[in-house]
Amino acid sequence: MESNSSLLAELKKLTRDLASHKIELEQARGYLQCILQNSTDMIFATDVDGILLSFSKGGEKVLGYSWEEVAGRRINDFAEDPVSFGHFMASSQEEGSAVALDVHFQHKEGKTIHCHASLMSLTNREGQRVGTVGVCRDITLWKKLQDDLIQVDRLAEIGRIAAGVAHEINNPLAVINEASGWAGEVVGDARGLSSDDRRELEESIEKISAHTRRCSNITHKLLDFARDSATTKREFDIHEVLKETIDFLTPELKHTSIEIDFNFAGGPLSVNSDPRLLEQVFVNFITNAIHAVLEKGGGERRIEIRTIKTNSEAEISVKDNGVGIPEEAQAKIFDLFYTTKPPGKGTGLGLSICQNIVRKLEGDISFESKAGVGSTFTVRIPIS
């Protein structure tokens, strides 16, 4: 009897323990499930061959594939370089774990995803390898931010150097300017010059003056570019500024037969921003559009200026049916000193300055272009 009752007690205890283990197990499973469901990291488990056995919600976001789409496929196939990812997997199995600072995966839409990845080898109770668990953090945005910062830094540095050079050049330019002005006066007063010689001298002096102006135009634009002054924001109507810009460009438009279409959002487009800086952007966009349609030559010449208002942003775009930008040039158009115009016509500063301005105004600049068809340049700025 006694042994029976002690057995019964033991059985009860066992049942109780089992129940509590079951609860613990359920809790642990729930905890794990919670992590797999909510972590933004890509967490996966594979068998020894790398076939995916589990794939977290975060993984679906990072790579763009659903679990159904990846189930049964090898994780290596989602890496940009499956072979070196295979080496990475192998080293984690040999060492027990491995970490890589920047692994490239390929998103469903084709773009590269940068991940900070750590892999751990899974073993069973007998110490046999049964698979791999991986935790990958998507650092693509962070990478981009870092690259942007480097780019901004580099640009600021170029700007500083250029401004220093420009400033130093302005002094000798001022001397050349005055010396040629004086020479002009001396020639004007001189007696005994043959009319041919006089004309030659006058033309040469005029050339010196004109090219001095050209130089100072460049140095001043550079200094404007590098200048890091506070923007002066106020409330104003973008439509007004656009109309003023067109007025300002009227001399350029004369005798060109360019048709300008205004496609404005209804009512005034009020924003709180810097009208002077934005006007500079518009002048650049429209001047570029004018040059693009003129360069194309015959046919209908059309520039469309469109504005759109959303809840938080004003969008202004300038579309032309000009020559367009060849594909190989498109990546470089915002680079300092990059120009497709013949020597003396463009400084390669306009769009760099625009980009700088729009950045300062916390906006966004973009373009679409097709060689031979035309270009559209768009700027978006916050309304307040």
Place this chain on the structure above:
Amino acid sequence: MNDQPNIRVLLVDDEETLLEYLSKRLLKQRFTVKSTFSGEEAIEAAKEEHYDVAVVDLKMPGIDGVETQRRLREIQPFLQCIVLTGYASVDTALESGQLDAFQYLSKPVDYDNLVAIIKDAYKKRMEIQGSKFKEQVEEIYRAGLGKRGMRRAIGELHKIYGVE
């Protein structure tokens, strides 16, 4: 151009060649011109003689343009200063709020523009000086000074206004 008043211009720039040509052109247009090649030299010159308008470079070794124009106006309160800068953005100087100049011009300046501005500055100088002079003369009358006191006061005025 012949009935142009005699405008006395003080040029201050460490770029000697620039002043050489600038002064030649201004002299030809019948300005009275004094070239100085540093802030210090300009201040000495202002102690010696009266000028109507000063054209001052912003960036110079020694006393810079900001300080130079401040001290020049201490010596000659009616002197109008035109400040030249190698920086494109004349606004930088304006934004700094350090300057109280008649006008800022970025180098290289357009000569005709400079001449027009010198003439405007001269006009402003004469206006300010004229109204101030009237004020002070009235004050001397009101003070009811004797003959000697009056003479001394007039002597003071001569000194301040640089009129012979």
